[in-house]
Amino acid sequence: MRHPTDPGRYLMSRSRAPELVQPDDILEFTLDSQSVKPTDVRLYGERVIHGTIYQTRPDVNAVCHHHAPSILPFCISGTELKPVYHLGATLGEKVPFWDARDDFGDTTLIVATPEEGASLARALGANWIVLMRRHGATVAGRTLEELTFRTIYTARNAALQIQAHTLGHVSPLNAAETELAGEYNLRPGPVARAWEYWNVRLDKAEGTWRPKNANLRAKKKSPPKRKTKSRRRG
Numbered sequence: 375m376r377h378p379t380d381p382g383r384y385l386m387s388r389s390r391a392p393e394l395v396q397p398d399d400i401l402e403f404t405l406d407s408q409s410v411k412p413t414d415v416r417l418y419g420e421r422v423i424h425g426t427i428y429q430t431r432p433d434v435n436a437v438c439h440h441h442a443p444s445i446l447p448f449c450i451s452g453t454e455l456k457p458v459y460h461l462g463a464t465l466g467e468k469v470p471f472w473d474a475r476d477d478f479g480d481t482t483l484i485v486a487t488p489e490e491g492a493s494l495a496r497a498l499g500a501n502w503i504v505l506m507r508r509h510g511a512t513v514a515g516r517t518l519e520e521l522t523f524r525t526i527y528t529a530r531n532a533a534l535q536i537q538a539h540t541l542g543h544v545s546p547l548n549a550a551e552t553e554l555a556g557e558y559n560l561r562p563g564p565v566a567r568a569w570e571y572w573n574v575r576l577d578k579a580e581g582t583w584r585p586k587n588a589n590l591r592a593k594k595k596s597p598p599k600r601k602t603k604s605r606r607r608g
């Protein structure tokens with residue numbers, strides 16, 4: 375995500391499987407994707423994707439590049455990804471398709487140079503998601519919460535589009551529905567509700583989750599000054 379107080383920088387983990395990332399792994403980068411502090415830890419090779427989008431899109435404060443299995447059939451086939459249900463409307467009306475071969479010929483398919491990052495950011499343009507041929511997707515958001523919402527629901531939309539296609543004709547949202555539903559989904563209430571849920575899932579996965587009123591209930595139940603019982607509880 376973009377640095378919350380310095381728009382000329384962004385924050386990203388060192389190169390590590392995302393599920394393992396800890397707060398100490400987060401580093402600060404300039405928009406040229408150079409680490410602000412000298413470091414010898416391994417960095418993500420594709421961080422230019424993030425830096426170039428922050429350079430070209432001042433309205434974007436969070437970026438997610440991913441290879442979700444539900445999105446990849448669209449990246450491989452070139453079939454257009456479209457919003458097919460209400461929550462998928464956060465895709466936006468247009469999902470551009472970027473092919474590294476157009477600008478660079480044969481490559482590793484990894485977006486690792488500033489030129490490759492800039493080419494991808496141009497393809498994204500003013501949209502919110504760009505598909506990368508034979509590779510994955512890059513999603514943008516105005517906030518981290520919006521980005522998370524869009525990334526999760528566009529991946530689900532992709533799975534649903536494929537499933538619906540197996541049943542027959544797919545009838546996507548039209549432009550007006552996409553705009554109306556997209557804005558409706560991103561109201562503060564629905565985004566906050568989803569954000570709280572995802573946070574709790576993360577806490578549960580890390581074993582740190584407790585119901586908010588757990589301490590209150592425990593206090594009420596504990597009989598005062600009965601040391602043997604409270605010891606057992608502890």
Ligand SMILES: [Zn+2]
Pocket residue numbers: 420439440441509510
């Ligand atoms: Zn990638």
